Amino acid sequence: MLLKTDLGAVAATDGLEDILYGIVSTQNFQIHQFRNILSAVGDTHAQCQAANGSYSPLTGDQQITLEVPAATAAVAGAKCTPSATTLCMTLDVFASETGYYNFATYTGSSPDIAVTIGQTYTFDQSDPTNWYHPVGFAYEPDGAHGSTWGGDELDEVEGKGELLYKINGAATTCDDAGDTGLDCYEPEFFYPRDVWIGATYTAELTITQAVADRSHGGVIYYFCHIHSKMSGKIQIMKDDGYKYTNAKPEKSLYSPVVRGSIDVACGTTGVADYHDEGGMACAERFVPGAIDTPFDDCLQAVDCAMNKEMHVPLKAPLTTFLEQMIPHHANAVNMAKLLLKTDLGAVAATDGLEDILYGIVSTQNFQIHQFRNILSAVGDTHAQCQAANGSYSPLTGDQQITLEVPAATAAVAGAKCTPSATTLCMTLDVFASE
Template identity: 35%
Template sequence: MMKLIKLFLFLSLCLFTCGVVSVEGATENQTLCVSPNNVFHARVNLYAGELGYYVFEECGLDNVNPTIAVELGETYTFVQTHRSNYFHPIGFAYSPYGDEELKIEVEPGTSRGNQSCIQDYTCHAPMYFINDEYVGHYSNNPDIKNITHHEEDFGLDVYEPLFMRNPHEWAQFGNFTIKLRVDDPDITSDMFIFCHIHEWMAGRIKVTKNGIPIIKKDVPTLGFEFDYNTPLLSDFDKECGTFALGQYQTPDNPHCPDHFVCDKDDPMVTPEMAHFGSCIDAMNCAMLTGMTTGIKAQDERALFIHQMIPHHQNAVNMAKALLKTEKIHCADLANDEDPDCILEGILYEIVNTQNLQIQAMFDYLDAKRFPEADNCEVPLDKVSDTLAESAGAATLQMPTYIYLQHVTRNWLTGWKALGVVVATTTVLLMSVAALVPQF
């Protein structure tokens, strides 16, 4: 009996002091992240998938999209000050889906439990702060503000737009925090953290009572798979900081030249630089392959998007790869004069704005019922024998369009040279003629 008491005391202590705890039989995931002081410091791991996923310092930075536990009736603070949060304002919902039609957000007028709060907008909802100042009017938390009725503004409309400023301006605003107090004991659904700008970044929240989840099963189910659980995030991608490049490594890809970055084998080149060059090679191979498209949709808009998406994906991968090297030393992202901070800001803008545009373009294809992709193959050796003989066998390693440019350039250069010879000869003959006595 004494052993059981000691075990119970140990588990109780761990629940309030350990970041990640296992609660047997309490949840399908078996693991909950519990903050000892009810504070979660958010970051975005940009390398865990195409868009990145939230991580929290209290849960371990290697624990991507942890299942968070929030105790009924207690106030939790989510801190978004770390620079990786740029363009990723946190929201809360009862559904994991990124689709606006399917996502039911946690707001003063929504509930997945007691319905009496809906009409007077007293349901629990997040409250948004900038530099410790609440920027809304609604409240379900008397420790922050008197409880309100018929008030919808919980600060999101002030908070979210600031995340879409340029990175330096965003950082200059200071501390971004959210406070959440779940107070409905009749809740029938898990909650989810999601990004208000990028889709498919949902992380589950389990509401607990006395440390035990009120809903033991995962309700609702996720409905999609995270990128880090798929082969698209290869070991090569993990090394480069990229996404979906494993199959495009050179020189073994039959659709790409041996390399795009030269001199990687030079003994003066460091291994780190050679590796980064290999990452760039794979990015460019992916873009070259992706931008080799058909026109089956017979629509200029579809062709534009089919070309632009791989172009954007290449830019995102290139920016993430450079961030991954940690060669940029920016002490304060708010500094818009330091060259490294300027470059880091550019990289964050490329990653986040172009990822948003990629999602918008995929949504457009879906809305117009265009195919998601229309790839075609153009083998590197698909050139005529005549052109091959003109340019030499070595150029067959080039993509076809580069090869044709090369041949055309040589052809034009030849004609230019011939023109110079003819012009020079003409001038010489005219000069000689001027010196010859007239007969």
């Protein structure tokens, strides 16, 4: 719709057209895959719909008890053996909206890592959970993402001899390798998950004296080059085992998200208040049938969150689109995490579904990141729609809009193609059907 009604604003926003076509194409392909899976098990969404188009009423209010697992130390992936200088990284996809890095033998998400001047450390990202999360290192939290959404890039650890990215144990050799190889390493994290898993990925960080001197109070930070707000602290130590310090004060680092028992049990983020016992619960039921399993209970909260958070004030089409797409995408992310958390057996038994779900989590979280950057650039944020008590501004206005239907026209060839009797220049009318 935004491409159809406000193409000027789309064209004026760097990168947005690619994002929108990405949403249309990738999510339509996922719809195709979901329908194939439903068909394979003899189930369709049409089962919920009566002949007259009405839907079966939702029933059931059974209270579900959600079990909360205790925190445990992270375990290394099959391809990595941890040591004093080898850090085996995994991603706890449930720990926050984007997930947080975990390190084998360390307890909890985004732990502090201690390193010593003169040593080289291998950050091993070969575990499948690291897909779409290439690690970076910076002198301030969030590095390349800046200190705010859409902010200026902050200084990274990227000097020759300080950082070297490797794929399959070898330094990268693409044309853009530069001193570190980041511009060869990061693009591969956008490969399809089943392709990316076939390689091994490591980042070798050397703590030189120059790195220590540029640090703020002896601290640098690891972060994700694709998703923001995933930073953790790296404490630089001296040979004698004492912390290295300098005259610069340490930078402030935000604390990791602490989820309540409901979000922990559901594998979600930010939906606890929308649970049946929460202050923003919905009276409406969003799924037919009795709510009698933890999955059902969590799904009600997830759907309630999207239902309420998409009620944003009408503004310019671009702004309204972005403010609604953030909770829309967050709903998809939370639904994917919920299924991974509560029914992993069924996921594993369904060919290709795990890749689809991780694709939803990683790609749509990245798009949320991009949407927030765009909103910040125009001085608008999703938080503006939310009052201090968590309620949302009501939508107003019932003006009748007249939509003009353009007359059909002959397709025009693209710039790269000249049609002839034997050359057919193809385009896609993205609006013509689903």
